[in-house]
Each structure stands twice: as structure tokens, then as C-alpha cells.
Amino acid sequence: MAFVITQSCCADASCVSVCPVNCIHPTPDEPDFGTTDTLYVDPAVCIDCGACADACPVKAIVPADILRGDARRFIDINAQFYDTPRDETAWTAPSFTHSMDTDGEPLRIAIVGSGPAASYTARHLLTTTTCDVAIFERLPIPGGLLREGVAPDHGSTKAMASAFRWVYAHPRTSTYFNVEVGKDISLAELRQRFHAVIYGVGARGANTVGFVGEADPAVVHAGDVVGWYNGRPSEPGVAPFAMPLDRERVVVIGNGNVALDVARTLLAPVESLANTDMPAGVVEQLRHSKVREVVVLGRRAPKFAAFTRPELLMLPETARCDVVIEDRPGIREEIAELTEVRHQVLASLPVVPIDLTSPPAPGKRIVLGFDTTIAQVVQGQVSLRRTQDAAAGDGMPPQEFAIGAATVVLANGFRVLPQPGLPYDEVTHRIPQQDGRVIDPSTGTPIPGVYLVGWTKRGAVGGLGKNRLDSESTINAVLEDANAGLLKKPTMGWLAFRRLINGRTDVVTARRALHVLDREEKAGRKVGRPREKFVSTDELLAASRLLPRRDRTPIG
Numbered sequence: 344m345a346f347v348i349t350q351s352c353c354a355d356a357s358c359v360s361v362c363p364v365n366c367i368h369p370t371p372d373e374p375d376f377g378t379t380d381t382l383y384v385d386p387a388v389c390i391d392c393g394a395c396a397d398a399c400p401v402k403a404i405v406p407a408d409i410l411r412g413d414a415r416r417f418i419d420i421n422a423q424f425y426d427t428p429r430d431e432t433a434w435t436a437p438s439f440t441h442s443m444d445t446d447g448e449p450l451r452i453a454i455v456g457s458g459p460a461a462s463y464t465a466r467h468l469l470t471t472t473t474c475d476v477a478i479f480e481r482l483p484i485p486g487g488l489l490r491e492g493v494a495p496d497h498g499s500t501k502a503m504a505s506a507f508r509w510v511y512a513h514p515r516t517s518t519y520f521n522v523e524v525g526k527d528i529s530l531a532e533l534r535q536r537f538h539a540v541i542y543g544v545g546a547r548g549a550n551t552v553g554f555v556g557e558a559d560p561a562v563v564h565a566g567d568v569v570g571w572y573n574g575r576p577s578e579p580g581v582a583p584f585a586m587p588l589d590r591e592r593v594v595v596i597g598n599g600n601v602a603l604d605v606a607r608t609l610l611a612p613v614e615s616l617a618n619t620d621m622p623a624g625v626v627e628q629l630r631h632s633k634v635r636e637v638v639v640l641g642r643r644a645p646k647f648a649a650f651t652r653p654e655l656l657m658l659p660e661t662a663r664c665d666v667v668i669e670d671r672p673g674i675r676e677e678i679a680e681l682t683e684v685r686h687q688v689l690a691s692l693p694v695v696p697i698d699l700t701s702p703p704a705p706g707k708r709i710v711l712g713f714d715t716t717i718a719q720v721v722q723g724q725v726s727l728r729r730t731q732d733a734a735a736g737d738g739m740p741p742q743e744f745a746i747g748a749a750t751v752v753l754a755n756g757f758r759v760l761p762q763p764g765l766p767y768d769e770v771t772h773r774i775p776q777q778d779g780r781v782i783d784p785s786t787g788t789p790i791p792g793v794y795l796v797g798w799t800k801r802g803a804v805g806g807l808g809k810n811r812l813d814s815e816s817t818i819n820a821v822l823e824d825a826n827a828g829l830l831k832k833p834t835m836g837w838l839a840f841r842r843l844i845n846g847r848t849d850v851v852t853a854r855r856a857l858h859v860l861d862r863e864e865k866a867g868r869k870v871g872r873p874r875e876k877f878v879s880t881d882e883l884l885a886a887s888r889l890l891p892r893r894d895r896t897p898i899g
């Protein structure tokens with residue numbers, strides 16, 4: 344029986360090149376690459392060699408016969424992709440895009456951030472060039488959203504973090520964790536030491552919606568919620584975020600995968616979370632949670648829903664509660680007419696009448712609602728607004744209705760934050776760039792030596808895998824510029840740089856950070872969990888045997 348690609352696939356295409364019979368598609372050079380949620384194995388061609396399973400960083404590929412329950416639907420999903428004949432019998436010519444003139448000293452590249460995008464970038468540079476790499480991370484621990492964003496019950500996805508450990512420990516890598524670029528060291532200073540600086544700082548800003556009462560304590564941002572259930576280290580001097588769990592109903596605004604993560608995590612049986620890497624304190628809070636219903640609202644019709652097929656498909660099984668669609672006139676017909684493959688899962692969910700103006704029905708459930716948004720929140724009392732009437736343009740006023748006390752989670756996306764020393768577009772909330780090169784808006788030309796990868800480059804869209812090919816394209820730009828002689832030769836020596844940075848903050852090296860990760864894993868093993876996380880910056884620094892000696896000395 345063939346191998347099958349399952350839920351956690353992040354479409355990074357690592358498996359494609361190892362398949363000896365070219366039976367995993369779409370490949371990055373095929374036109375439909377990037378249009379599907381995952382890649383698919385052709386069961387008629389697969390020879391069961393297992394090479395792809397070894398190559399997959401998120402353990403998404405398994406032999407079909409070990410799948411159980413709803414996960415068995417991935418067998419058909421993989422096969423269905425090949426129902427329409429594809430012209431893919433031939434391999435394309437190999438391409439070696441990373442090439443650099445070998446004369447002179449190796450390039451020194453600074454990478455800002457240590458999330459998936461930065462880590463993929465470092466990995467490509469180490470494996471395909473002779474560059475030296477320096478990774479700067481504001482937290483004392485690497486990983487970005489892999490550690491503090493991906494939901495705790497997505498253990499196989501989080502396993503990707505271990506695929507990057509060798510990158511941090513590589514002899515050509517230097518690591519500067521607990522160093523915030525723009526605060527502890529400036530871009531101008533980095534440019535004195537490095538030929539190029541690549542920013543992969545993610546998109547950590549909260550998008551706003553603009554309703555009355557957005558600042559009410561009952562309204563929280565999904566970024567804080569996922570940080571809370573993932574044990575994101577609290578900033579020194581800032582009280583850790585605590586999710587309000589005292590109301591029976593939570594309304595999530597937005598219907599992408601982050602909204603589903605939040606809904607599932609709030610309602611899943613505590614026992615199923617207790618053996619994840621969710622901090623033990625959060626598990627205890629959830630044990631006493633009053634939340635029984637999570638209403639996930641999309642402002643528009645079902646055809647605009649943003650979740651991916653694998654996540655929605657597995658939701659009833661992973662959340663272990665009812666998942667229903669709120670009934671309204673015409674919704675069944677709309678769902679029946681959906682053509683996009685990823686939306687067809689909606690047709691398998693029950694459509695039921697929901698009275699949001701009354702307390703939630705007994706039991707636990709996730710309600711998917713459409714054409715509805717938040718109207719206002721006043722002292723914890725929430726009103727919603729139907730957008731359907733306005734969209735229909737029939738002159739009817741939008742229908743607003745109160746649903747009483749609820750917690751509102753804004754899962755309406757993230758924005759790139761401004762970075763000191765870089766241009767920033769206040770309207771789009773993006774750093775202007777082209778092919779990964781930062782663009783000076785006053786001239787419309789690239790600023791030599793400064794580049795972007797990952798969510799900082801693309802905005803907050805795309806899963807983990809998207810960052811792999813994206814980082815390769817930025818590396819191409821760096822190497823092109825190096826070959827064209829556009830990168831300035833750095834002037835600062837290693838010793839001067841070390842002195843500069845050590846004078847500013849307590850640098851955590853990879854060796855110390857990996858030691859902390861090992862300690863977390865060891866503590867976790869004792870209690871049957873993947874890891875027991877340290878959840879504050881001070882704890883992490885102490886665990887890396889670096890007690891904070893003093894306050895930071897900011898730039899200047």
C-alpha cells in the first residue's frame with residue numbers, strides 16, 4: 344500500500360526531490376504548486392520506499408495502512424488529486440541556483456530572527472554556499488512561531504524545530520540569542536560587520552478591526568492567546584497575558600487556521616492537551632475553564648473561508664466536540680455549490696439553527712458562522728452584526744443583535760512591525776521590497792545589502808513550508824548582488840563586534856540555548872510530555888546558566 348501525505352504537510356516540498364519515481368506533486372516547478380493545501384502522493388506510482396517519510400520535517404508522510412479514523416480520508420484525498428490526468432512523467436532539468444564567485448573571503452551574512460524563515464535561510468546558506476552566518480534572535484531561545492505559535496496539539500509540525508538544531512550549532516554559524524536588533528544593536532552597526540543583513544522577524548503586530556469597544560478587557564488578540572497556550576516568554580516587567588476563561592461563549596473573529604487552532608485548543612479535552620508541550624499551568628487553567636462554545640465568525644460567505652482542508656477535516660476528531668455550521672436562509676445551497684476542493688469539507692458538517700442570543704446549548708461545540716461580524720463590545724457585553732443584508736445590496740440595514748457576555752478573540756491576521764533603520768509603509772504595514780531586496784521608497788531602488796524573508800517579506804500569509812522556497816529566492820538576490828559587487832566590504836573585526844554586543848546585553852549562544860531545550864525535554868520526559876517549557880525570559884536566561892547581570896544598555 345502506498346505512502347500518504349496527511350494533515351501536517353506544510354508544502355515545503357522537501358520530499359519531492361528524494362522520491363525515486365517522481366510521484367509527489369505538485370512540484371515547485373509545476374504551475375499548480377502553491378495552489379493546493381498540501382502535496383499528494385500518486386498511489387498508482389508509489390513504490391513504498393519510504394524515502395519521503397524520512398525527508399519530511401513534520402512527519403506528514405505515513406504508510407496508508409497505519410491511518411485510523413478520519414485520517415484515513417487522506418488516502419482518498421491523495422488519490423483524488425490524480426483523478427485528472429497530469430502531464431508529469433518527465434523530470435525537469437536540475438537547476439543549481441545558488442552560485443557565487445569563489446574568489447575572495449566568504450560572505451558574512453547576518454540573519455535577524457530565528458523562526459522558520461530565518462532558519463531555512465541559514466540552512467540554505469550553510470548547505471549551498473561558503474558563507475558564514477550569524478543569527479540574531481530577540482528571545483533567549485530560537486524557533487519563532489514554531490515554538491510560540493503552532494498549536495501544542497500539532498506535535499509533528501513542531502518537530503520541524505529539531506530539523507534546525509544542527510543549523511544553530513554549525514561551525515560556520517554564530518548565534519546571538521537574547522539580542523534584539525534595533526534595540527540592542529542597530530542595523531548600521533550590523534552593516535559594519537556583515538556583508539548583508541537578512542530580516543526574518545515575522546509579523547508580530549496585531550491587526551485592528553475598528554469596532555466600538557475594541558479595547559474592552561473582554562476583547563483579546565489571537566496572537567496573545569496562542570502565545571499564552573504556547574508559553575511565549577513574557578517580556579521583562581510586563582505581566583504575562585492570561586486568557587479570560589470565565590465566560591461560556593468565546594467569539595472568534597476570522598476564519599483561518601489560527602481561528603480553528605484557538606477554538607480547538609479552548610474546547611479539546613484537557614487530557615488530550617496534557618501530553619503536549621502546553622505549559623502545565625495553562626493546562627490547569629483550561630481544566631477549570633467555563634468555555635463551552637466557540638463561535639468562529641467569517642465576515643463573508645462560506646466561499647471566502649480561509650481555513651485549509653486538512654485542518655477543517657480533522658477538526659471534529661482533534662477538538663473532540665461537535666462542529667456545526669450556523670443555519671441561515673440559503674446557507675445549505677451556498678455550501679452545496681462550493682467548487683473549491685478545500686471548501687468541500689463544509690458539506691460534511693451539520694447545519695443547525697443556533698440561538699446566539701441565549702446561553703450556549705449543553706455540551707461543547709464549535710459553531711462556524713458566516714456573513715457575520717463583531718458590532719460592539721460594551722463592558723463585556725457583545726453585539727454582532729449580519730453583513731449579509733448589506734452585501735445583498737437590497738437596502739436593508741445591517742442587522743445587529745446582542746449576544747450577552749462573551750470573550751472576543753480577534754483572529755483577523757497579523758501585520759509586519761516597523762524595524763528601526765528600515766523604510767515602512769504605514770498604509771500596507773509592510774517593508775517595501777522586491778525579490779527580497781528592501782526598496783528605498785524615495786528612489787524606488789534597492790538598499791544594497793538589506794533583505795527580507797518569510798512573513799516579514801510576504802506579510803502574514805502562508806504556512807511553514809512556504810518559507811523554504813521563499814528564503815531560497817532571497818538568497819539568490821543576495822548572491823546576485825554579491826557577484827555584481829554591490830555588497831560593501833565590512834570594516835568591523837570580530838573582537839570589536841563581540842565587545843560591542845557584550846557591552847549591550849547578555850548574549851545567549853546556541854550551545855546554551857540547546858542546553859535549555861535539552862533540559863526542557865528531560866523535564867518533560869519525566870512527566871510523559873514532549874517538553875516542560877520555561878515560560879519567562881528570566882527563567883530561560885537562568886536555565887541557560889546566564890543570570891541577568893544588569894539592565895540592558897540600549898543603543899546610543
Ligand SMILES: Cc1cc2nc3c(=O)[nH]c(=O)nc-3n(C[C@H](O)[C@H](O)[C@H](O)COP(=O)(O)OP(=O)(O)OC[C@H]3O[C@@H](n4cnc5c(N)ncnc54)[C@H](O)[C@@H]3O)c2cc1C
Pocket residue numbers: 352353455456457458459460461479480481482485486487488489492493494497500522523524525543544545546569601604796797798799804805806807808810
Ligand atoms: C498561531 C499560528 C499558528 C500557525 N500554525 C501553523 C501550522 O500548524 N502549520 C504551518 O505550516 N504554519 C503555521 N503557521 C504559519 C507559520 O508559523 C509561519 O509561516 C512562520 O512562522 C513564518 O515564519 P517567520 O520566520 O517569517 O516568522 P516567525 O516565526 O514569527 O519568526 C520571527 C522571529 O524573529 C524574532 N524577532 C522579531 N523581531 C526581532 C528583532 N528585532 N531582533 C531579533 N529577533 C527578532 C522573533 O522573536 C521570532 O523568533 C502558524 C502561524 C500562526 C500565527
Ligand code: SF4
Pocket residue numbers: 346361362363364365366367384385388389390391392393394395396
Ligand atoms: S514512498 Fe518512495 S515512492 Fe512512495 S512517494 Fe515516498 S519516496 Fe516516492
Ligand code: SF4
Pocket residue numbers: 348351352353354355356357358359381382398399400401402403404808
Ligand atoms: S511537509 Fe514537505 S516534506 Fe512533508 S509531505 Fe509536505 S511537502 Fe512533503
